[in-house]
Amino acid sequence: MTPPRITVLGECVADAFAEPAHARNELALRVLPGGGPANTAVSLARSGTPTRFLTRLSGDVFGRLFRAHLEASGVDLSYAVEAAEPSTLAVAELDAQGRATFSFHAQATADWQWTSAELAGVDLSDTACVHTGSLALVKEPGAAAVEDFLAAAAPGATISIDPNVRPLLVHPEVYRARLAHWCGLADVLRLSEDDLGFLLPGTHPEQACDTWHAAGARLVVITRGADGALASLDGERVRVPAVSTPVVDTVGAGDSFTAGLLHHLGTHRLLGGRLTDVRLGDVEAACRFATTVAALTCSVAGPNPPWEGRTAPSATTADA
Template sequence: MSARQITVLGECVADAFATPASASNELALRVLSGGGPANTAVALARLGTPARFLARLSGDVFGRLFRAHLEASGVDLSSAVEAAEPSTLAVAELDAQGQAVFSFHAQNTADWQWTAEELARVDLSGSVCVHTGSLALVRRPGAAAVEDFLAAAAPRATISIDPNVRPLLVHPDAYRARLAHWCGLADVLRLSGDDLELLLPGTPPEQACDIWHAAGARLVVITRGADGALASLDGARVRVPAVAARVVDTVGAGDSFTAGLLHHLGAHGRLGGRLTDLRLDEVAEACAFGAQVAALTCSVTGPNPPYADQLVQFAAAGGA
């Protein structure tokens, strides 16, 4: 087991995109493997970080798609649960800017049924970081078991959380009620500008960072699309510009940014503890790398993060 392994816990969702149909009364869907945590695990593995994904994978047609996609990308599924419940489906509509609006079909699906017994079997001795977030942290009945798992993991691994608020499935109040507790568990909190507006409406990003620092999170990173990212390390700030790219859609961009951030920190030996020796210039470098990974993800359809060699070619071409 690699000393740089990152364990990712969370959902794997079938992202269905409408495509031209042969008749006006038909709707054709192109289905890709998605879900925020799964996207992050795939991006980590493709970048070269040993990534293990803790998922509850159904045996249905979507679950088989997920498994094939994850394994082809090099993700370790040795600790995944073979679930009896069906997979979660999300139907995406893209606006003129490539932003996706999702409708979810997620009632009683496999992703939310975690039990304490399932997670107690997971060996974290080789993992320097545990990343989770999105719906797995807030959807019942499994959310409480996931929180307890993070609390047990915190003494031996860096904890990274991405709230990834999905108001169509869970009211933002449910996230707000748990966010301070998550910050108490997390060393890294990465969220989008949309998440910020849903969680703390009208709050300036710098003030939000200070609120979350006070609750316990050492590193807070707010990604803001074309406006780049704001990173705050114990209150010391740095702004990192976005990387120019031809945008096809933005699906999975935030997940790819998180993977790039964690990959860079892990490659430089900064994961595995409470980030006590981390410097702001190292944060800026990690965020800049994450921005490159996100830009390449935006240049293709769906949550399809780049491999390490594609990123090298992208950087050599000037990042555009």
């Protein structure tokens, strides 16, 4: 049975990775299509979930790369805006563990220019879940239009938010100032351990979950890299170990986890409302599937999530 449709809203970013140059005093870059919401949309579509992506695509060389990548992955771009502005570029440096540090080139780029008119005509009648986050929720001038769109969508769809804090582009205080409002809109809040450190410095994960539950989020999932994930459903907790895998890099792993979580919930017909039928066992099963998707993404270079059929549950897991 086909899972229900999920609509993702947010940015596409050109992820540029340094490679060996052919001459001294040169820097060679390999560019891959990325961006948190785009990665999530691709991972959802490749998993078999009908996925619509609301994004603003430039007509430049990077925008054409994004469009080809998204369409090849099966993502519905019928509501994508053809933007006049240039694409966003992120240059990634990888450490010895494959973790990426990004520098952004994002001044006046296409991703943040949403208007209410561009979102007003979007038909969500067949959408069970709307997922967004990252810079779409904090970068002006579009952030207010995106928040209004989520508020209008909430009565008919499960709302999922991933803050994906990018302190080089937006000061964490901007995220902190809006987070309680987002929790009031969101049914699912998925964030990383790094995000937690930016949003509630020095706060224990369980305490953070309770804070965000009190603000309105029913399901909070904190991903912790090699330590797996902590999920909290209205204060009931479960920890899920990571899946062991050789790590090439971790780019897109959190986005793939989010996609796996939502895909699994959708497959079991648990999306489409306020998660009233979801139980802790459902959350645990969805997180276990999500860790498999994330591990497979880590096993290849760049944000390249697996296709349907490669995400069978693994018997090998690790707590390390």
